[in-house]
Amino acid sequence: MKQFFTVFKFELLHYFKNKAYIITTSILCVVAVIGLSVPTILDLFGFGEDKEPTGPSSSETSDFDTYGVITNDIIDLNDPSLTIYFPSINFIEYTSPDQLNEDVISETIEAGFVIESDFEYQYLVKNSSMHDPLVSKFSNYLKHNYQLVTFESLNIDSDKVFEVLNTKVSSETIVLGKDSVNNYMYTYILIMMLYFMVIFYGQMIATGVASEKSNRAIEVLVTSAKPNNLIFGKVFAGALAGIIQFGAIIGFSYISYEINSAAWNNGLDMIFHIPLDAILSFAVFGLLGYLFYSFIFGALGALASKTEDINTSAMPITLIFVGAFLVVMAGMNDPTGSLLTIASYIPFSSFMAMFVRVAMTDVSMVEVIISLVILVLSTGLIGIIAAKIYRQGTLRYGNPLKLKDAFKMLKSKD
Amino acid sequence: MILEVKNIKKSFGEAEILHNISFTVQSGRAFGLLGRNGAGKTTTIRILMGVFNANEGDILLDGIPFDQTKYKIGYLPEERGLYPKKPVIEQLVYLGQLRGLKKAEALKNSIYWLERLGVIEYKKRKLETLSKGNQQKIQLASTLVSNPDLIILDEPFSGLDPVNSQLLKDVVQELIDINKLVIFSSHQMSYVEEFCDDILIMNQGEVAILGSLNQIKKDFGHNRLFVSSTNYTHQNLKEFMQSNFSENVKVEAILKKGIIIELLNNTSKKELLNLLLKTDIDIDTFQMYEPSLNDIFVDKAGDK
Numbered sequence: 001m002k003q004f005f006t007v008f009k010f011e012l013l014h015y016f017k018n019k020a021y022i023i024t025t026s027i028l029c030v031v032a033v034i035g036l037s038v039p040t041i042l043d044l045f046g047f048g049e050d051k052e053p054t055g056p057s058s059s060e061t062s063d064f065d066t067y068g069v070i071t072n073d074i075i076d077l078n079d080p081s082l083t084i085y086f087p088s089i090n091f092i093e094y095t096s097p098d099q100l101n102e103d104v105i106s107e108t109i110e111a112g113f114v115i116e117s118d119f120e121y122q123y124l125v126k127n128s129s130m131h132d133p134l135v136s137k138f139s140n141y142l143k144h145n146y147q148l149v150t151f152e153s154l155n156i157d158s159d160k161v162f163e164v165l166n167t168k169v170s171s172e173t174i175v176l177g178k179d180s181v182n183n184y185m186y187t188y189i190l191i192m193m194l195y196f197m198v199i200f201y202g203q204m205i206a207t208g209v210a211s212e213k214s215n216r217a218i219e220v221l222v223t224s225a226k227p228n229n230l231i232f233g234k235v236f237a238g239a240l241a242g243i244i245q246f247g248a249i250i251g252f253s254y255i256s257y258e259i260n261s262a263a264w265n266n267g268l269d270m271i272f273h274i275p276l277d278a279i280l281s282f283a284v285f286g287l288l289g290y291l292f293y294s295f296i297f298g299a300l301g302a303l304a305s306k307t308e309d310i311n312t313s314a315m316p317i318t319l320i321f322v323g324a325f326l327v328v329m330a331g332m333n334d335p336t337g338s339l340l341t342i343a344s345y346i347p348f349s350s351f352m353a354m355f356v357r358v359a360m361t362d363v364s365m366v367e368v369i370i371s372l373v374i375l376v377l378s379t380g381l382i383g384i385i386a387a388k389i390y391r392q393g394t395l396r397y398g399n400p401l402k403l404k405d406a407f408k409m410l411k412s413k414d
Numbered sequence: 415m416i417l418e419v420k421n422i423k424k425s426f427g428e429a430e431i432l433h434n435i436s437f438t439v440q441s442g443r444a445f446g447l448l449g450r451n452g453a454g455k456t457t458t459i460r461i462l463m464g465v466f467n468a469n470e471g472d473i474l475l476d477g478i479p480f481d482q483t484k485y486k487i488g489y490l491p492e493e494r495g496l497y498p499k500k501p502v503i504e505q506l507v508y509l510g511q512l513r514g515l516k517k518a519e520a521l522k523n524s525i526y527w528l529e530r531l532g533v534i535e536y537k538k539r540k541l542e543t544l545s546k547g548n549q550q551k552i553q554l555a556s557t558l559v560s561n562p563d564l565i566i567l568d569e570p571f572s573g574l575d576p577v578n579s580q581l582l583k584d585v586v587q588e589l590i591d592i593n594k595l596v597i598f599s600s601h602q603m604s605y606v607e608e609f610c611d612d613i614l615i616m617n618q619g620e621v622a623i624l625g626s627l628n629q630i631k632k633d634f635g636h637n638r639l640f641v642s643s644t645n646y647t648h649q650n651l652k653e654f655m656q657s658n659f660s661e662n663v664k665v666e667a668i669l670k671k672g673i674i675i676e677l678l679n680n681t682s683k684k685e686l687l688n689l690l691l692k693t694d695i696d697i698d699t700f701q702m703y704e705p706s707l708n709d710i711f712v713d714k715a716g717d718k
Contacts (some may be wrong), residue, residue: 006511014500216495220556223463223489224512391465 003225007233015241025245028250036256039263064090068100085141118146186271187359195325198380201242203295206310209266209301226389235294249302281358289351299386324349335360347378415441422471437614442593446610450715453616488562492569494553498542504560513560527555546573564595603707614712622714638703642672645696674703
């Protein structure tokens with residue numbers, strides 16, 4: 001145990017003395033603090049005082065865009081409802097299609113409409129964009145115009161008809177369990193954080209092991225300490241360094257938001273005010289999952305002889321992890337679905353999937369405990385396997401060893 | 415202390431790397447572990463240190479099974495390696511602590527060895543900024559920092575200039591004098607001859623020769639004489655011997671300074687000398703042949 005703590009302390013100090021680690025953590029903390037203080041700073045300097053109290057909804061500007069229309073007497077450009085449909089558009093009547101084309105191409109006007117019948121029109125535009133809301137708006141207007149004209153010809157009171165058609169039904173959703181919509185945001189952010197932690201620190205642990213192998217320090221290390229203590233010390237130190245880094249960023253963000261929450265109108269409460277059960281499940285499952293992958297990355301680092309070989313060695317597990325992440329992200333859209341339920345029992349994905357389920361749905365304690373037990377046992381087992389691969393892999397040089405070789409090593413009694 | 419290795423066998427996969435290796439190392443007597451590249455020296459060393467388990471055989475220390483965790487082992491690997499980007503003192507203290515020392519003791523020992531090896535001024539420098547020779551000294555300090563009971567030195571002299579080699583020789587001799595178990599592996603036979611009382615030459619995973627170096631030399635030189643003359647070239651001397659005394663001697667080799675002959679049919683040195691004195695050969699050297707370790711090594715570990 002003493003040896004484990006010696007390795008753990010040495011490796012942890014290695015992170016803390018690493019300039020890249022200190023600078024990255026500091027920059028991210030500063031960015032979080034400043035980013036969350038922006039509304040307060042803006043208020044302080046008087047920006048946003050003339051803001052509309054209802055919030056930013058005035059996307060329309062006072063500038064009018066000009067559009068050309070060949071009406072063919074189907075619509076009246078003086079129709080008051082036209083300005084309701086198109087408040088910032090000025091329509092000009094054209095008679096010649098060629099002139100209309102020319103003006104669209106020369107950008108004299110934004111675009112043009114050629115109305116061919118009550119139900120048909122052409123939209124002339126120089127460059128089309130993916131989503132042009134004008135097309136559906138203009139279709140709606142034409143439809144409305146046709147309805148009015150038809151009701152009038154049939155002597156029907158159009159106001160009455162529209163009143164009936166537009167009757168509103170009011171509803172109120174009372175969430176008795178968990179509100180997936182509100183919880184989605186913080187769940188999403190925490191899952192992304194886990195993803196980056198595993199990828200960043202997994203790679204760092206693998207690189208650390210492989211560099212000890214490439215600079216041959218491993219020769220002295222494995223003859224000075226038990227391999228189990230070496231790999232466990234390294235992985236736990238890497239895990240703690242990651243937790244401290246992300247903890248610092250979360251902590252600074254939280255404090256900064258608490259100070260500035262008034263300026264945000266408490267708009268980010270749904271991210272920062274996370275229920276205790278979600279925090280607990282994130283801490284427990286996140287930590288175990290993180291250790292689970294860190295052990296695998298540590299063992300894979302031992303399979304590489306040079307740091308350049310790590311990508312080759314770590315490719316399969318990176319693919320599995322990214323796959324598990326995508327499954328969980330997809331499962332977030334349907335947190336009660338079977339995809340996420342199955343994923344919440346498989347150790348490769350359970351630490352993310354079970355957290356999502358706890359955060360977004362009601363999960364029975366039995367399910368949480370079963371998933372937790374599977375994850376704890378798997379992490380322990382992976383730790384033991386990783387230690388064995390580490391011991392075997394560290395003294396083998398040459399081409400990077402493949403996973404197949406690693407499994408052979410497990411059977412060996414060396 | 416007596417370290418006994420008994421009938422060690424080791425296989426990797428299907429291939430057996432060590433076949434029945436046995437030897438004994440006594441404290442206060444340096445032991446030379448020799449062999450060509452791939453002979454199985456490093457595997458033997460790793461089994462001794464508990465990095466690998468032997469498939470068969472025993473390792474005993476003073477008659478009881480050797481538990482590596484209860485003793486401090488200092489290992490200087492042939493492939494040198496420490497942390498290039500860390501300060502010297504930091505890694506020495508770390509390795510000392512890993513081998514069971516308290517931090518204060520590890521620091522004290524580190525400073526002692528850095529001073530003893532003349533590299534104390536580099537204690538705060540990163541290892542990669544030092545010269546190869548100084549890095550070698552740091553590596554030796556890291557081997558000795560835990561005050562080990564068993565010291566295994568694999569090619570300790572490589573990369574050292576003559577002054578530093580002398581310093582290292584003194585240190586190794588001190589370790590032998592204070593009754594440490596010292597195992598010395600090298601291809602530089604002169605150093606082995608200088609330090610080692612006992613040697614094991616391994617060849618393809620087997621014991622090629624084992625025992626006291628003096629005895630081995632004596633046995634190897636048994637019944638062999640080294641002869642040279644002032645008026646005969648070595649080649650002419652060889653031909654003369656073969657044509658005139660074929661009943662009494664067999665010429666084994668021509669060396670730079672003379673020829674080696676083996677006495678046949680119970681011919682004694684005195685009889686041969688009398689025979690030679692009756693010829694016109696002007697004898698320059700006539701002595702018992704004592705082989706160098708290099709000759710023995712080439713003979714035992716070389717391609718047949």
